[in-house]
Amino acid sequence: MRSISKQQQIQHLFWRAGFGATPAVVQRESQRSIKKVVRDLIHSDQSFAPLTVVDTSQLVDRKDLQNMVRTGLIDRTMLKQRLKENTEHIRDLNVLWVERMGSSQDVLREKMALFWHGHFACRVLNPVAVQQYLNTIRKHALGTFGDLLMAVSKEPAMLQFLNNQQNRKNAPNENFAREVMELFTLGRTDSGADGSANNYTEADVKDAARAFTGWGFNAQGEFMFRKNQHDDGLKTIFGQSGTFAGEDVIRLLLERKQTARFITTKLYRFLVDEQAANATARARIDTLADRFYNKGYDIADLLESILTADWFYEPAVVGNRIKSPVDLLAGMEHALGLQFEQKQSLIFIQRTLGQVLLYPPNVAGWPGGRNWIDSSSLLFRMKLPDLLLQAGQVTIRPKEDGDVNTELLSKRGKGSMQASADWKAFEDAFASVSTDKLPDELASYLLQQPLGAAQRAAVVKRIKPDSSRSEQIRLLTATIMALPEYQLC
Incomplete structure (x- = not known):
């Protein structure tokens, strides 16, 4: 079986566990063992730093603003301005996060936060709630899945997005409970003959919704258990009966091995292979999921198992994903x-x-x-x-x-x-490369698959003989980045 070079392994690792690496980092890390590089990525010396663009005491959403208009506290012009400011705050948070991803700070945390953002998808227009939600998934991105699940489930943004603020005794709203099971833990499955999903039944959803009654948040953006709105009656979930509350549902979900398998499968597809359909992939996932479950849903441990596995660096895995x-x-x-x-x-x-x-x-x-x-x-x-x-x-x-x-x-x-661009830092990494080898060296860094003969010829044609070394590097870089192969990682 064809193997890949150490440089390609490092580049592959940094693309899957981050957002690529500078040429200088690739050259440096290529001198170290994969296990040491992975451990440094997981156990970064960067302390967690929240992303902040708005004062957390200003939790005022669209409904609150509309109520203020109705009661005369603000007029419609002020309402429009406040909504515009909310949108701008979310934009600024977006930009700040992308800039953090594009830096060299704690890249695995940011890559995993991006994964969890897609997993715990949430969309609200309150900038304070969005900021809190984002920092929660970033904070717990490399911790335990149980802590992450509980923390996200109690975020005002998620409770609002999935309508649990309206989930009350005598009028349960099933939306939050259904998505916690279907999208966050157990996964969607085909319905059985009785109309129920294999991993849970409609009765499980209904009683879980009753357990989550009373979960909400206050005007300060803090999770709040509203006891007078909670259904404290007997419930049966996954065959177990009790006067369950929301925390009990989370515990019951974590006790089910299907949760570990669902999360492991999704993470395998994110880091390794989006198909993950053959017997080999299923066997790997089974082994990883068993360890994930037995290790108490330790995300960092699961990542280390994947990123240090020999099969993670097989040629078939490298450059097989389309960059988001x-x-x-x-x-x-x-x-x-x-x-x-x-x-x-x-x-x-x-x-x-x-x-x-x-x-x-x-x-x-x-x-x-x-x-x-x-x-x-x-x-x-x-x-x-x-x-x-x-x-x-x-x-x-x-x-x-x-x-x-x-x-x-x-x-x-x-x-x-x-x-x-910081061209000087980029160009310095290729200072010792001869002009005739420059296209290949740049391509070996910028592309995850080898540059084909026809592509190389097209790239080389862009070089102007009378151009400076710096101009050649810049033009070649832009040209290689414009190839379809640059879209793969």
Whole structure:
């Protein structure tokens, strides 16, 4: 079986466990063992730092503002201004997070937070609630799944998004309980002959909804158990009976091995192979899921098991995933030290490519995989290096998603969408490479698959004989980044 070089292994690791790495980092880490590199990624010396753009004491959502209009506390002009400010705060949080992903700080935490954002998809228009939710998934991203599940389930943003604020005794709302089972823990399965799912029944959902009655939040954005709205009657969930509350439902879900298998499968698809359909992949997932369950849902331990496995570095696994729009954007930022002249450009790119952070399309998150690519998005992806590095003209419109909020977020003026790169740091990594070998060295760093002969010829044609070394590197870099193969990681 063909093996890959140590440099390719390191690049593969940093793409899957982060957003790529600078040439200097790749060169440095290639001298160390994979196990040591993985452990450093998991146990980063960076202490957790919340992302903050808005005062957490200002939890006022759209309904609160509309009530203030009705009671005369503010007029409609003030309402419009406050809603605009809310949208701008969420935009700023989005940009701050993308910039953090594009830095070298605690990249595995940010990559896993991106995974959990898709898993615990949540979309509300209150910037304080969004900020709290984002920092919760970032804080627990490498901890235990049990702590993460409990913390996210008690976030005001999630309780609002899944209507549990309206879940009351004598009028239960099943939305939150259903999604906790179907999307967060046990997974969707085909219905049986009796109309029930294999992993849970409709009766389980109904009684779990009763258990979650009373879970809500107050005006300060704090989780609150409203005892007078809680149904404290007998409930039966997964064959067990008791006067269960919400915390008991979470415990019962974690006791089921299907939860460990569902999370492991989803993470395997995120890190290794989106198909994961053959017998070999299923056997690997079974082994990983058993360990995950027996280790108390330790996320870091599961990651270490995957990222240090020999099969993780097999050629068939390398370069087999389409970069998500955020992977692509953060990866370019990371590789070249990009600084955007207009922060709005970051939102414009996300919306044009179909992934606006903090605005998932629905409770199931982004479908990913081949869904990232269509004719218009692929064209924009391949033009992006020229737009950013050569100040090219933007002629493509963002995708229509029917959402006025993302439309406002991504509005920008006509003309160029330029970013400045830290070219000196990038060029220094290739200082000792001869001119004739420069295309291959740059390609071996920028692409996860070897550069084909026809592609190499097309790339080399772009070199101007009378250009400076610096100009050659910049032009070759932009050219290679514009290849379809750059869309894979």
